[in-house]
Amino acid sequence: MEYDVVIVGAGPAGLAAAIRLKQLAADQDHDVSVCVIEKGSEVGAHILSGAVIDPVALNELIPDWQARGAPLNTPVTDDRFMILTAANHIGIPNFALPPLMSNHGNYIVSLGNVCRWLASQAEELGVEIFPGFAAAEVLYGDKGEVVGVATGDMGIGRDGEHKASYTPGVELRGKYTLIAEGVRGSLAKGLMQKFNLRDGVDPQKFGIGIKELWQIDPAKHKPGLVMHTQGWPLDNMTGGGSFMYHLEDNQVAVGFVIHLNYQNPYLSPFDEFQRFKTHPSIAPFFAGGKRISYGARAINEGGLQSIPKLTFPGGALIGCSAGFVNLPRIKGSHNAMKTGMLAAEAAFAALKAGAAGGDELAAYPAAFRASWSFKDLWKVRNVKPGMKYGMWIGTLLGGIHMWLNDLGLGFLVPWTTHHTKADHESLKPAKDCKPIAYPRPDGKISFDKLSSVFLSNTNHEEDQPIHLKLKDPTIPIAKNLPLYDEPAQRYCPAGVYEVLRDDDGSHPRFQINAQNCVHCKTCDIKDPAQNINWTVPEGGGGPNYPNM
Template sequence: MDRKIERESVEMDVVFVGAGPASLAGALHLARLIASHDEAVARGERRTRALGEVQIAVIEKGGAVGAHILSGAVMDPCALAELMPDFLAQGAPLDAVVTEEEFLYLTEKRALRSPLIPPPLRNHGYHIVSLSKLVAWLGEKCEEAGINIFPGFPGVEVLYDRDDRVIGVRTGDKGIGRDGRPKSNFEPGVDLLAKVTVFGEGPRGSLTKQLVTRLGLDEGCEPQVYSLGIKELWELPDDRYPAGRVTHTLGYPSDVHTYGGGWIYGMRDRIISLGYVTGLDYRDPSLDPHAEFQLFKQHPAIARILEGGRMIRYGAKTIVAGGIHAMPRIYGDGFLLVGDSAGFLNAQRLKGIHTAIKSGMLAAEAIFEALLADDFSARQLRRYRELVEGSWLMRELRRVRNFHAGFRHGRWLGLANAGLQFLTGGRAWGILDRLGTVPGHEAMQKLTDLARRDAATSRYAALRFDGKLTFNKLTDVYHASVAHEEDQPPHLHVLDTNVCATRCAVEYGNPCEKFCPAAVYEMVDDGQGGRKLQINFTNCVHCKTCDIMDPYQIINWVPPEGGGGPDYTGM
């Protein structure tokens, strides 16, 4: 159909894909660098040419900036202070300053308080934030600087020239029916052409995935690994958990073979952010991260905090956790990768906002130099990698480069490795520079160990959703304010559904029904005595877990029609 459609081409100088903290910080920093440079040229302080009006655009698949942004989150403000030293005076929407901290090891019934806070989890003086609110505020700052922001315009295709140089992106068509045919309100996507395209789509970005595969950006890298964070906001009836208090947990309900841990962050107005992280390289195909979160809330120490409270919001998002050995090449002819799309997250500290902002700023500095040189080749844009290598960003990530990989061998060896690498600057077991990662779909084992499968099944069989403390997936999806136009092609592409009812059912027990935190995938009666896969795509919260964890890698997540999905505004 594309061959017959006449598409508008819009020429920009720089296009950022995804309005997250990395892209918005990069766009804002670039605009300021250009303005400062041209002012210096006008004053005669620089002898290079003025750059003049440089067109910078940010496209975002969510209906508003921040609508698809979700994080815990406790923010290290160091990068924001570099971007905007007076961020407090400028009204950055920060919720509370961390004043109290605790670290708990949970058994099934008890909570053991650590006398010391592990150094990576020390957050005193940092800021508890709604990342959705923060990026909305950054979006406003970008617009004030003359940057074009286009919410509701997902990037669906990378544009290349004959030499495989990236020359821009195509945005998604609107008004396509479920049958794939244009409706009366059909509106073709636009080809946004750019000298440099910056991919900041977050974890497992759909365009970044295409780019990495086509250009072999991951050659020589370890496989990227992920975790899944599931979050609820609760309104408490009193001040039992004050603003500024932070709790992190380890242990229950995760088994010793599964990476996992919880958090509670006290916010203003008796609101708490509550969540649980499960490593998406677990072994047991019957494991259900959403059920793990419900068990976490039933722990006596957590249930006491929530008693009498009200759950008001829900969300789920994957977290990139592979470290620098899993980072793809972050530059090439006409493009750069920033933020979680590049793998810039400190998995040990559970922090990626400050690293995302810093990566966006360094990308802006590399683009600024490329604009001055009028050269957008890989040779010129390699400067981005040099800037990253010379910054605190890479020094921080190098010290934790084998953190997540250590948990392949279980909780206790993982913790021992974390302690040793803290002492040796990142070496695994204190001696190895590179431990290696295993992608989640390969780590998942087949249903050959019936004892483990039956134990997990009986464990969840006791779980009841009471609508007060625990909630089923559909109730939680409602609280994510998910909205997709039903009359559109499903954005979850299963390349061979026959695998689901036959091979996958036998070998893995259809794990998509478990690992999806939004009840998107469901095996139903096919009317002929068998089973078939039903995809409830309108439930999708855009976490990308299915794209990551499908054991046959036949699920391909692509953006739905612009603006569709969850609404995490203010969350």
């Protein structure tokens, strides 16, 4: 199937790019054919975010979004920030926070529902969207340029043999291919290696975000309330924090982010989140409520200095495939949409000028550097690196840096601090760390992994090749277990990885429960041996998030 532009991923970046291409085509009477493929069973099925969205990019893309019924229904009305101690909290007044941290003018949303709406807008303009098709392979031309992607074959058994339901993948060829897979996408990872896109930039840094959606007691519901915390249950040298957003219909989105450069291999991000909800300042919100959904997803945290080269022959990286998240604001959707729009504008200009494709869209990175999106990230570029000094000092340094930029005094901090290590390099040996005794879940406010995965509606065809590939199957038991007590047992928020033993504790063996995978990509990032390679399963597999 031939198109002018092929877009991989129906998230905010991919859909904004598709819409912008069709808008330009209509405005300038120069038609372009655009398709978007999405590995989720439907648009939004794999979208997971807090989310408080800054509408700045949406205002540019679809100025009349309110009249068109965009699902931005809950404006922020109350913005709170707290530092938690084990038994209490310290409230930070809004006047002490840098202005760029304010959420007034933003909206609490389900990003999945926003993407579903964006997809409807794209289809009205003539974009072809194909959910349930996972892009498994990049296609290359005679000169090594990218000429499109191929979707994965369907109906292959775990033994590698074709089943009766076998359907071969489809080649989607485009003059330009925009990669919008989200964080740690498998195609983006391969493209960065092939074209050396990460040469000369800092390692990308990541966090894992774990989220639940609750229906709470109406008496405790405060529509428009945004609450963020730092501190307990994390120690000073483990970065992270929580969010709690009160949406419409008595629903509350609550989540926890842990930076994946944590050092203790006994730490379990899932259990830290469950423990957080039991805090005296947090638990009352959920007493008598009902948990209705669960999910997890990795987050880019490296900022400006970790963004790779954005273009390659025949295409570009947009959105979280490149990493445009503003970490202190805990926002990336506005930058994802803007970079998708900028890449679309560069691609359209090239197509209108008669380009045959295969070249690099140099206008895109130049436009990014001149955009408000670049400035958004420039102002906070030293916040994440400063966290290496611990939460207290790091937060203070980051706050000073942001205040100076907000006051127009950014020239006083002209330097850029760099990330020196990838997250998988940060673990200490288990013998040098203290095991963490997590409380048993009570089934009311805190829960176990398997009941949580059930709420994510995760489903994979079980008779298919395991999509979590081990480069060396011996490493988990021979290396990671004695050195780190095999941290995959704990960093995975879905119980995918287990170390099983005989009844007497002997003969440890590594088991992969791939059917549990919620596609968060944490294993691909945090495995200390970089032995796990996350690849796409059959299209349509994975979580099916409603309202997340």
